Amino acid sequence: MEKLFKFICCGNVDDGKSTLIGQLLLNSGNVKVDQMEDAKKASQKNGSGVFEPAFLLDGLLEEREQQITIDVAHRFFDYDDTRFHILDCPGHKQYTKNMAIAAAEADAAVLVIDISKGIQEQTLKHLDICSYFQIEKLCICITKCDLSSVNGKWNDEKILDLTEKIKSILTKYKFDYTIIPVSSMQNIGIDKVLDKLVEYKNTIDNQEYENIIHIQDCKFSNGKRYYWVRYNKNLDLTKNYKLYPENIDITIDKLSENGVLTIKEDMDISRGHCIAAGEVLVNDLIRHYTIWFSEPTNDMVIKHGTRTVKILNYYENSFKLQEPLIFNNITDVKNNGWGIIIDNLTKKTIGCAVFLANENTYSSKSNKKGNVYWFTGLSGAGKTTLAKELLNSFSLKPILLDADDLRQGVNSDLGYSKEDRIKNVDRIAHIANLLASQGFNVIVTCISKEASQRARIKELIGKTYIEIFVDRSIENCQKYDTKGLYKSINRDNMINNYQEGSSVSLIIDTNNDTIEVSKQKMLNYLKSNNLI
Amino acid sequence: MLCNHLKQLQKQSIELIREVCATNNYNDMVVFYSIGKDSSVLLDLFKKAFYPQSIPIKFLHIDTGWKFKEMYEFRDKIAKEIDLLVYKNPANLNPYTDGRRYTDVMKTEALKQALQKYKFRIAFGGGRRDEEKSRAKERMVSIRDEYNRWSPRSQNPEIPPLYNTFLSDKTNLRIFPLSNWTELDIWRYIKSENIDVVPLYFAKERNVIKTQPGMYIMSYDKIGETKKVRFRTLGCYPLTGAVESDAQNVDDIISELEKAQYTERITRVIDYDTDGSMEIKKKEGYF
Numbered sequence A: 001m002e003k004l005f006k007f008i009c010c011g012n013v014d015d016g017k018s019t020l021i022g023q024l025l026l027n028s029g030n031v032k033v034d035q036m037e038d039a040k041k042a043s044q045k046n047g048s049g050v051f052e053p054a055f056l057l058d059g060l061l062e063e064r065e066q067q068i069t070i071d072v073a074h075r076f077f078d079y080d081d082t083r084f085h086i087l088d089c090p091g092h093k094q095y096t097k098n099m100a101i102a103a104a105e106a107d108a109a110v111l112v113i114d115i116s117k118g119i120q121e122q123t124l125k126h127l128d129i130c131s132y133f134q135i136e137k138l139c140i141c142i143t144k145c146d147l148s149s150v151n152g153k154w155n156d157e158k159i160l161d162l163t164e165k166i167k168s169i170l171t172k173y174k175f176d177y178t179i180i181p182v183s184s185m186q187n188i189g190i191d192k193v194l195d196k197l198v199e200y201k202n203t204i205d206n207q208e209y210e211n212i213i214h215i216q217d218c219k220f221s222n223g224k225r226y227y228w229v230r231y232n233k234n235l236d237l238t239k240n241y242k243l244y245p246e247n248i249d250i251t252i253d254k255l256s257e258n259g260v261l262t263i264k265e266d267m268d269i270s271r272g273h274c275i276a277a278g279e280v281l282v283n284d285l286i287r288h289y290t291i292w293f294s295e296p297t298n299d300m301v302i303k304h305g306t307r308t309v310k311i312l313n314y315y316e317n318s319f320k321l322q323e324p325l326i327f328n329n330i331t332d333v334k335n336n337g338w339g340i341i342i343d344n345l346t347k348k349t350i351g352c353a354v355f356l357a358n359e360n361t362y363s364s365k366s367n368k369k370g371n372v373y374w375f376t377g378l379s380g381a382g383k384t385t386l387a388k389e390l391l392n393s394f395s396l397k398p399i400l401l402d403a404d405d406l407r408q409g410v411n412s413d414l415g416y417s418k419e420d421r422i423k424n425v426d427r428i429a430h431i432a433n434l435l436a437s438q439g440f441n442v443i444v445t446c447i448s449k450e451a452s453q454r455a456r457i458k459e460l461i462g463k464t465y466i467e468i469f470v471d472r473s474i475e476n477c478q479k480y481d482t483k484g485l486y487k488s489i490n491r492d493n494m495i496n497n498y499q500e501g502s503s504v505s506l507i508i509d510t511n512n513d514t515i516e517v518s519k520q521k522m523l524n525y526l527k528s529n530n531l532i
Numbered sequence B: 001m002l003c004n005h006l007k008q009l010q011k012q013s014i015e016l017i018r019e020v021c022a023t024n025n026y027n028d029m030v031v032f033y034s035i036g037k038d039s040s041v042l043l044d045l046f047k048k049a050f051y052p053q054s055i056p057i058k059f060l061h062i063d064t065g066w067k068f069k070e071m072y073e074f075r076d077k078i079a080k081e082i083d084l085l086v087y088k089n090p091a092n093l094n095p096y097t098d099g100r101r102y103t104d105v106m107k108t109e110a111l112k113q114a115l116q117k118y119k120f121r122i123a124f125g126g127g128r129r130d131e132e133k134s135r136a137k138e139r140m141v142s143i144r145d146e147y148n149r150w151s152p153r154s155q156n157p158e159i160p161p162l163y164n165t166f167l168s169d170k171t172n173l174r175i176f177p178l179s180n181w182t183e184l185d186i187w188r189y190i191k192s193e194n195i196d197v198v199p200l201y202f203a204k205e206r207n208v209i210k211t212q213p214g215m216y217i218m219s220y221d222k223i224g225e226t227k228k229v230r231f232r233t234l235g236c237y238p239l240t241g242a243v244e245s246d247a248q249n250v251d252d253i254i255s256e257l258e259k260a261q262y263t264e265r266i267t268r269v270i271d272y273d274t275d276g277s278m279e280i281k282k283k284e285g286y287f
Ligand SMILES: Nc1nc2c(ncn2[C@@H]2O[C@H](COP(=O)(O)OP(=O)(O)OP(=O)(O)O)[C@@H](O)[C@H]2O)c(=O)[nH]1
Pocket: A012, A013, A014, A015, A016, A017, A018, A019, A020, A052, A054, A067, A068, A069, A070, A089, A090, A091, A092, A143, A144, A145, A146, A147, A182, A183, A184, A185, A186
C-alpha cells in the first residue's frame, strides 16, 4: 500500500459509532465469515437476537455484556492502495481518556450524533479533543435516521434542524467538515462515509517533511559512534541541522533505512538530544493544555521526544521543569507538540499535555476562532470588576480590552459626543475581532449602550460573540459612583438611558447580586455552553 | 522493495523495540519465540534494530513437547543464530487426555514459570491486533501485574510514538511490536525481506486426519489420508488445523490470503472453544 491513513470514530455514548464502523467494514468486504459468525453469536447471547454490527468491534466480554465500548478497537483494511487504520472509540464519559489517546494519533475523525439525542455534552467534549489534537478533517454522521422516520420516510425536517445546529456549533472551530445523515441499520449513507474517508486520505501528504530527529541511544561499533533515532515524517537531509539543546551546527553523515544515524563531527551526543532543521523551542517553562486521565500527583515526569524530565512546579496552564524540553507548539508541528505525563511512583501515564505557545504568547495558528466576551452596561455598573473576576477562569488567560484603558491611547483622540462614542466602540470591536480571528479569547468592557451598534458588532464577530449585560440602575450607579464619573460634566450624556437589545447572551443583575453570586452565574453560563 | 506502509510499520516496530531497550536493562528482557511466522518477522526486526551489533537479548521458547517435528528442526537451526532458552513445564500434560487444562498448564503456566525462573519482567511477543477481537483492544506496551495477568481496564493510555516503557515495582510489561501488522503484511514482509519460515506454511501432500469439513490435523502415524494442505498458524500439532491449499511459495500464499474467507484463528483450537477464551487466557497471563 502506498499510504497509511488513521481515523477515529467518536461521539457521545450509544450514538452508533461501533455499529457504523461495523457496517462500513461489512460494506467494504472486510469482515470474514468466522468474524461474522462470532458477532451473530454475540448478538444472540447478549443482544435481542437481531444482528448487531457493533459486535464486530466490541470484543471484550465486559463490552459485550454491557453493550458498550470500553476501550478503543483497532481494525485495519486495505482499500484504494491505502492501509486504513480504524480506531473505534468509546463514547462514555468514563472512558474519555481512551478516546483522547486515539484522537492524538488520528489523521481524521468520524463523529456521530444520534438524530433523536442531538448534540450532547460528550459530543462537544470530543469535538474539543479533536481540535486540540489538530485533526482537520471531520466527517459528521447524523445516525439512526431510521428512528426518526414518519410513514417510512426519514424526517427531513429534523435532519435539517440538527444540521443547522451542528453548523452553528462548528463556527467555533476550524474543521474542514461534512455532514452526512445515515442509518447503519438500513445501511443508508455508509458508502458516502467511506467515499468521504477516501477523499480525506487523498489529502494526506506522504511527502511531508518534519526534519526533527530525537536521539534514542548512542551505540558503538568498531570504535565509531552511531545513534538510534526516532522521527515522525520524512527527513530532508540536505538541510542544515543543529544539535539541541546546545544549539550548535551539526553535519549528518548518513541515516540508514533502519534508523541508524551517523554524524560527521566527533561529538558526545546521548539520549535526549535532538537534531533538527528549522525552528524548535528549548524551554523548561512551558505553557500547556493537559488532558488528565487521573488526578495530578506530587511526583510527576513528562516524557517528550526521548527526554523524560521531572516537573518541578505544575500550574493549570504552565509547568516548570527540571530540564528543558525540545519541542514545538502543537499548532506548528503537531508531532512535536505534546508529551505524556507519568506518575513517578506508579509509572502510570496520567495525562497528555499539549504544548501551546511559549510563555505568554498565543499561537497565531490556533484551530478555533477565539471568543469575545463583551461586557456592556452603564458606567459604574461593575463591568470591569466582573471581567477581572472572569479572567482567571480560563485555561488560557484571555486578553482584556477595557474601554477606559483604550481611551488613554488608541482612542485618545475621541471625546464623548455621540459620534465619538460610536467610533470608540467600533474601534474596540475591530481590535477584538482581529484578536479573536487569530485564536485569542478577548474580554471587552465597554459601555456600548446603543442596541443597534451592539447588533452590528455581533454580526461582525459572529458566533463567538458573547454579550454580557451588567444591569444596574442609574440610581444605583450614581449612588456608588466611586470614580466620580456621574459628577463629571464631560461625561454628562452618558447617563442617558441604556438601550437593551436582542444581542444579549447573559444578563447579570448587580443591583441585587453580590460579586460572588454574579461570578458564579457567569461561570455557570460558560460551563453550560462549554466555553470553559 | 518494501512498500510504503510496510516501511512505516517496520519503522514503528523498530522504534518501539529500541525505546524499550534504551530505557530498561537487557537482563530484564526476553523475546518470546514461538517458531511461527510472526516470530520469524519479530526476529528479523530485532536483528535490524541492533545491526551492526548482534542481539543482546535472550529469546525464549515455551515448549510443550507437542510441537510439529518440522518446528523443532527449524528451531534448532535458528538456535545457532540467537541466544535461545527453551523451557518446558515438568507437569508434562497431554493434549488428548488433559483437555483444556493442557493449554493452561503447558502454555500459560509454563510461560509464567519461565518468566519467574529467569526473572524476566519485560517480554516481547509477536501478537497482532488483527488476530483476534480481544487483541484488537491491546496496547503496544501492555501492562501486566506482578503475576503477569492482563487487565484491560488498567492499561495505560497510549499514544504512539510516545510509549511509556517504564517498569514499576508492581508491574511487568508485554511489548507487541507487530500490533498494527496484518497477516498479509507479515507475508508481504517475509517476501520482500526474504525471511526463512517453517516449511509447514507451504502446501504439500501431507498425511492428515479430517476433523471437520475443510479442516485437517497432522498425522505422524500410518493412519489418515494424503491431502495437499498447508498451515496458516503453527502451534501444538494436535491442536492446529491445516487447510487445503495449493500455495507452494510466498507469492501463492499472498494471493490466497487476498481472497481468504476466514481469519487464521479458525485453525487454532485454543482460541475457539468459548466466547472470549483468548481474553480469559490473557487475563491469566497468556500472551
Ligand atoms: N435503529 C437504529 N439503531 C441503531 C443504529 N445505529 C446504532 N443503533 C443502535 O444503537 C445502539 C448503540 O450502538 P453502538 O454502535 O454500540 O453505539 P456506540 O456509539 O458504539 O456506543 P459506545 O461505543 O458504547 O459509546 C445499539 O443498540 C444499536 O443497535 C441505526 O442506524 N438505527
